[in-house]
Amino acid sequence: xxxxxxxxxxxxxxxxxxxxxxxxxxxxxxxxxxxxxxxxxxxxxxxxxxxxxxxxxxxxxxxxxxxxxxxxxxxxxxxxxxxxxxxxxxxxxxxxxxxxxxxxxxxxxxxxxxxxxxxxxxxxxxxxxxxxxxxxxxxxxxxxxxxxxxxxxxxxxxxxxxxxxxxxxxxxxxxxxxxxxxxxxxxxxxxxxxxxxxxxxxxxxxxxxxxxxxxxxxxxxxxxxxxxxxxxxxxxxxxxxxxxxxxxxxxxxxxxxxxxxxxxxxxxxxxxxxxxxxxxxxxxxxxxxxxxxxxxxxxxxxxxxxxxxxxxxxxxxxxxxxxxxxxxxxxxxxxxxxxxxxxxxxxxxxxxxxxxxxxxxxxxxxxxxxxxxxxxxxxxxxxxxxxxxxxxxxxx
Amino acid sequence: xxxxxxxxxxxxxxxxxxxxxxxxxxxxxxxxxxxxxxxxxxxxxxxxxxxxxxxxxxxxxxxxxxxxxxxxxxxxxxxxxxxxxxxxxxxxxxxxxxxxxxxxxxxxxxxxxxxxxxxxxxxxxxxxxxxxxxxxxxxxxxxxxxxxxxxxxxxxxxxxxxxxxxxxxxxxxxxxxxxxxxxxxxxxxxxxxxxxxxxxxxxxxxxxxxxxxxxxxxxxxxxxxxxxxxxxxxxxxxxxxxxxxxxxxxxxxxxxxxxxxxxxxxxxxxxxxxxxxxxxxxxxxxxxxxxxxxxxxxxxxxxxxxxxxxxxxxxxxxxxxxxxxxxxxxxxxxxxxxxxxxxxxxxxxxxxxxxxxxxxxxxxxxxxxxxxxxxxxxxxxxxxxxxxxxx
Ligand code: SF4
Numbered sequence: 007x008x009x010x011x012x013x014x015x016x017x018x019x020x021x022x023x024x025x026x027x028x029x030x031x032x033x034x035x036x037x038x039x040x041x042x043x044x045x046x047x048x049x050x051x052x053x054x055x056x057x058x059x060x061x062x063x064x065x066x067x068x069x070x071x072x073x074x075x076x077x078x079x080x081x082x083x084x085x086x087x088x089x090x091x092x093x094x095x096x097x098x099x100x101x102x103x104x105x106x107x108x109x110x111x112x113x114x115x116x117x118x119x120x121x122x123x124x125x126x127x128x129x130x131x132x133x134x135x136x137x138x139x140x141x142x143x144x145x146x147x148x149x150x151x152x153x154x155x156x157x158x159x160x161x162x163x164x165x166x167x168x169x170x171x172x173x174x175x176x177x178x179x180x181x182x183x184x185x186x187x188x189x190x191x192x193x194x195x196x197x198x199x200x201x202x203x204x205x206x207x208x209x210x211x212x213x214x215x216x217x218x219x220x221x222x223x224x225x226x227x228x229x230x231x232x233x234x235x236x237x238x239x240x241x242x243x244x245x246x247x248x249x250x251x252x253x254x255x256x257x258x259x260x261x262x263x264x265x266x267x268x269x270x271x272x273x274x275x276x277x278x279x280x281x282x283x284x285x286x287x288x289x290x291x292x293x294x295x296x297x298x299x300x301x302x303x304x305x306x307x308x309x310x311x312x313x314x315x316x317x318x319x320x321x322x323x324x325x326x327x328x329x330x331x332x333x334x335x336x337x338x339x340x341x342x343x344x345x346x347x348x349x350x351x352x353x354x355x356x357x358x359x360x361x362x363x364x365x366x367x368x369x370x371x372x373x374x375x376x377x378x379x380x381x382x383x384x385x386x387x388x389x390x391x392x393x394x395x396x397x398x399x400x401x402x
Numbered sequence: 403x404x405x406x407x408x409x410x411x412x413x414x415x416x417x418x419x420x421x422x423x424x425x426x427x428x429x430x431x432x433x434x435x436x437x438x439x440x441x442x443x444x445x446x447x448x449x450x451x452x453x454x455x456x457x458x459x460x461x462x463x464x465x466x467x468x469x470x471x472x473x474x475x476x477x478x479x480x481x482x483x484x485x486x487x488x489x490x491x492x493x494x495x496x497x498x499x500x501x502x503x504x505x506x507x508x509x510x511x512x513x514x515x516x517x518x519x520x521x522x523x524x525x526x527x528x529x530x531x532x533x534x535x536x537x538x539x540x541x542x543x544x545x546x547x548x549x550x551x552x553x554x555x556x557x558x559x560x561x562x563x564x565x566x567x568x569x570x571x572x573x574x575x576x577x578x579x580x581x582x583x584x585x586x587x588x589x590x591x592x593x594x595x596x597x598x599x600x601x602x603x604x605x606x607x608x609x610x611x612x613x614x615x616x617x618x619x620x621x622x623x624x625x626x627x628x629x630x631x632x633x634x635x636x637x638x639x640x641x642x643x644x645x646x647x648x649x650x651x652x653x654x655x656x657x658x659x660x661x662x663x664x665x666x667x668x669x670x671x672x673x674x675x676x677x678x679x680x681x682x683x684x685x686x687x688x689x690x691x692x693x694x695x696x697x698x699x700x701x702x703x704x705x706x707x708x709x710x711x712x713x714x715x716x717x718x719x720x721x722x723x724x725x726x727x728x729x730x731x732x733x734x735x736x737x738x739x740x741x742x743x744x745x746x747x748x749x750x751x752x753x754x755x756x757x758x759x760x761x762x763x764x765x766x767x768x769x770x771x772x773x774x775x776x777x778x779x780x781x782x783x784x785x786x787x788x789x790x791x792x793x
Contacts, residue, residue, distance in 0.1 A: 016774060019776050020776055023776075051773045051774075051777050052772075053775070053777050054777070055777035055778050056777050101462065110461060113460065114458040114460040229777075230775075332437075334441070335436075340440055340444045340447070344447075346455070346468075365780060366780045
């Protein structure tokens, strides 16, 4: 197996990090990474350590598990509890609490809930269990939607009648627009989602630059990609440019992937509106199966409660997602809303902004203090929290 | 950010002397700083004893992470509480009447792995090695093992014989005998083929040399070999994932020889624990919390086979959290670290041993890692992932 180690080179990272620190000056920058995959890379590699404290990354709405509203999750759990159903989904969904327990709880109570790594696994389970009804709970952005679409096309071709898809696929553009439309927006620019863009290309982001005058850089998922993306956003602004740039040219083509788009078009159509946890209803933001797939559509073939569970009043996820509030400024943060009992979307996955702050805030605070003391010249550097290593810029 | 300014204007909070102007100013800054107040509130909530909120047992109670911890402390240890159990060690140490310098070490472990046979081992071998290792890391010499078998109606006798033969071979390798046992048969569907519980008894010198309370800032953290081989192997052997990796094998093996070598060489070992369910990350978190220290790792130095890295990356899990069945974490005095490494590497069980980090005084209870990329990341306890049965 090969690894992309050249995109994880610490020396290049330090050089880049120093360049960013130099160019960022005194301004406070807020750059949103839209995609959950980026958030993951940022935590996994500790990228925030490599940015000066005045360059802040705001974690956007791109975690597919977190955006599922509780009512939809309840529908899924209701399906899972039916005796004739084998319920399949990705593993990270199983722990998310619905209004009465999670899928894991339903499994403990006897439901047949199985973790799969791809919708094709669900197809296989359906083939192997002809006397059962197999439901695949589909989630994700344009990235995962094509594989759901391909699975449905195959099920139809095979005339496999016991596979059903409960579709929660969503589009990334509408929530970006919703965030941009908010009057208290405080973002300077965006890191555009790499994988989604392999499908949709980079043109769909042009409205961000044209209408909202914010730069977008589509970036990849290696840590250096992200640092470079941050640098490119800052450079655009400093140079007075505002464009959609593609940092991830090794994978993303400007036009996207016409084949995948074609498959999507054959299987899905836009819903008039779809509810997002924390962001409310956003028009034309979700996908549903076309009529031709009614017989595979779990929403049509089963009755589900379909009860909307409103986001709790106290929930301020919208503000956190827009970068207006810091997690700890939310009234219920750390009291009613914790990773064990999440109220809002940002607390659901460990990569949500609130969960990350809940778990690691104390640590980053200590680090910040250390940094500030270092700047004052009175840090004792006892090594409890290590300072960044000195940065050397290599020529070339 | 304004809150940073508050701290940077006030003197460093580490140095104030009680009652001095500096201490008062630092306290005032803390009160004026709402972020700090929120963080402190979280800290207090975390220190409270966990409560068992769930109505039913879910798979995450068995995953070795936070939910398992809550189940053990809030239910079992709460109801069964006594001075020996309350220490929640890998092995309980009981006094031997009339003998002051020796104790009786007891440990027990159940094995429910599926499939029963996997590359590099099987459930019988696991059942011996797991229990031998729980004794060995406490410095105990195993003297006897009890084994209980739960058999599902319909189980193939040849298969059962194969498991028992393998269990015998493992016991011979570890130099112990199975001295007593029990069997029960349950109706088809009430168990999955075969479950084994083993209980080990050993003799340990007192005071115990390997004790969590001996861990202190400045100590060095070692692992005895590459991480995640067992868990990755079993996950692939289950066939849930469409992946094949021929070079991947479980690392199941007894570690009593390795621990004995460390003691014989007079290495100042402060604490050892075998990194099974929940992986090295879980063990380090237990140590950081139990000993009130921080642990810093260096990602570059973690021994992880490429194939495990690959499997972990594809499955979206971290090798640090994957189970091992023949690897231990050792915390040793700084001055002995290099020697400990040499001792480990001179033996086959420790051929790939490595120094992976250090113990720091604070932030208390926290484990973090310096990434290959030059950043830092916190390594938390596993948060109840529904991982399959791997041990
Ligand atoms: S603390 Fe909870 S409710 Fe408040 S913003 Fe965060 S996730 Fe939402």
